[in-house]
């Protein structure tokens with residue numbers, strides 16, 4: 814388990830999830846994104862915004878739709894997670 818260094822900032826190679834107020838959860842770090850079937854979701858980025866409003870047209874990735882839907886959710890502090898992050902398949906999303 815990764816322990817954040819003093820000062821609360823994640824270690825440079827740590828993977829973290831940060832919920833943004835009324836918006837997505839931002840995933841940062843050297844992660845591997847996989848769907849629930851275990852297939853890798855292609856992304857060349859080290860920072861992606863994961864939808865938590867359920868209205869994105871990009872499946873698991875935020876497309877900004879939350880802004881026009883009135884989605885409300887609290888923000889929060891970064892949470893360290895493992896390098897493999899599972900997201901739902903499009904058919905599994907609500």
Ligand code: FES
Nearest residue numbers: 864865866875879
């Ligand atoms: S959180 Fe941004 S589109 Fe869902």
